[in-house]
Structure formats: structure tokens, C-alpha cells
Amino acid sequence: MIWSLAQALLRGRFARLAFTESVPPELAPGALACNRSNSTKTSMRNCEFLGNRARAILVHENAEIVENTISNCSLAAILMTSDPDWMEGPPVRNVRIERNRFSNCYYAWPASRRGAITLDIYEDKRLQTAPKARIHHDVQIINNVFADTGGAAVYCAASSKLNIANNRIARTWIGNQQAGEPDAIILVNVADSEVSGNISSIPQAIKRQSCEPTIKVTANTRLTNKEA
Numbered sequence: 001m002i003w004s005l006a007q008a009l010l011r012g013r014f015a016r017l018a019f020t021e022s023v024p025p026e027l028a029p030g031a032l033a034c035n036r037s038n039s040t041k042t043s044m045r046n047c048e049f050l051g052n053r054a055r056a057i058l059v060h061e062n063a064e065i066v067e068n069t070i071s072n073c074s075l076a077a078i079l080m081t082s083d084p085d086w087m088e089g090p091p092v093r094n095v096r097i098e099r100n101r102f103s104n105c106y107y108a109w110p111a112s113r114r115g116a117i118t119l120d121i122y123e124d125k126r127l128q129t130a131p132k133a134r135i136h137h138d139v140q141i142i143n144n145v146f147a148d149t150g151g152a153a154v155y156c157a158a159s160s161k162l163n164i165a166n167n168r169i170a171r172t173w174i175g176n177q178q179a180g181e182p183d184a185i186i187l188v189n190v191a192d193s194e195v196s197g198n199i200s201s202i203p204q205a206i207k208r209q210s211c212e213p214t215i216k217v218t219a220n221t222r223l224t225n226k227e228a
Helices: 002-010
Strands: 042-045 048-052 061-066 069-073 078-081 093-098 101-105 115-120 136-142 152-165 183-191 194-196 199-209 216-218 221-227
Touching: 101 115, 115 136, 183 221
Parallel strands: 042 061, 048 069, 061 093, 069 101, 078 115, 093 136, 115 152, 136 152, 152 183, 152 194, 183 199, 194 216, 199 221
Antiparallel strands: none
8 A cells, every 4th residue: 555655646646635624633644534435335144254263344334234143253253443553444334233143252362352343443452542532433233142252242442323232142251251240341432322221141241431421321131330
């Protein structure tokens, strides 16, 4: 990508961005710019991912992932990230993850695990503090089943307008047990979202870190609230 950009500059082929308003203060040199004018739509249904060295699905926007089976995946089964280091893609928008089955996902990288479903800014094995901006929006994670998982079932960061509802969750953090109740769902800098109707098979926790009070956490079973 760097070589292609250099060639474009040498040949006079480049684009200049002009803003009609002041850019936000967190936008700094090195920010990732993406063209969203040609966004695709993806529907992934009734597929099986039965063992993968890293992730099973990498997705960004306008996607539905419904009634799939994902097992024995060493990292996040579904990863949604912009990742300015690896240039993985734009911020996440309009993704529905529904009625999927996950088992034995995220058993690698014990020091920096996220979740079987991970929504974040950086790719999952990079350690980081809570991201300052909420760049992802409109993700639904509903009616999924999580069997034993090496990390959390769901990890979401830098996001708003999430709906995490009616999921069934077995044991999390297998082989890397945390002190006390494991964190089955982890939210980091999340706002304007709802976590409701989720059922855990054992006592576990929903952990919130640097989140806004606009999150509704209601009617979850065997999932206590934890503030980090």
C-alpha cells in the first residue's frame, strides 16, 4: 500500500480532502481515511467454520451473519475492527449477528484475549487502554449460543447503539480463569446501548469500563454488573 501511494504521488495521482467544518481534536496525523461510497452488503448464512488458525470472519458494515457454526477458532470467531496498524477497514456500521453457535473460540494469546465476538479499534492481540472515541455504531448481537470460550463471549469497545440481547452463554475464560466471576460480556467506552435478556449457565459478569450511563443493562440471568 505504501509503494502504491508513493507511485501515485510521483505520477500526480492523489486526492485532497477538504472539510467544511473543523475536524475533531482527536483526529491527528496518521488517522485512517476510508471511502464509504462503495460499501458492499454481505449475507452469511448456514455456514460452518470448523477450526481456523486465527479468525473465522472479519466484517465491517452492512452485513448479516445468521445461523452459522464456528468452533475451534484460535482467536475471535468474528472480528470487527478498523485497525489503523493493519489497515483492516473502515469503522463498523450496521452489522447483525444472530442465531449463531460458538464453541472453543479464543484459546490463543492468553495474556490479551478479547471475546468470541470482538468489536474494537485494534486487532485483538494488541494491548491498549480504553479508546478515546466511539467510532463504531449499530451492531446487533442477538440470540446466539456460546459454548465454552477461551475469552469473553462478547467484547465491544469504542461503540454506540449496540444491542446485545437474548444470548446464551456457558463458561468463559476457560484455561485462563479470572479471580471471582468471569467477565462474559465486556464493554469499553460504550454508550447509548442495551444489554438485556442474556442468560449464563453459571454466575458470570458483565464488565463496563469507561462507559457512559446511557447503557441499559436489564433482565440478564446469572450475569452481575461490574464496573472496572
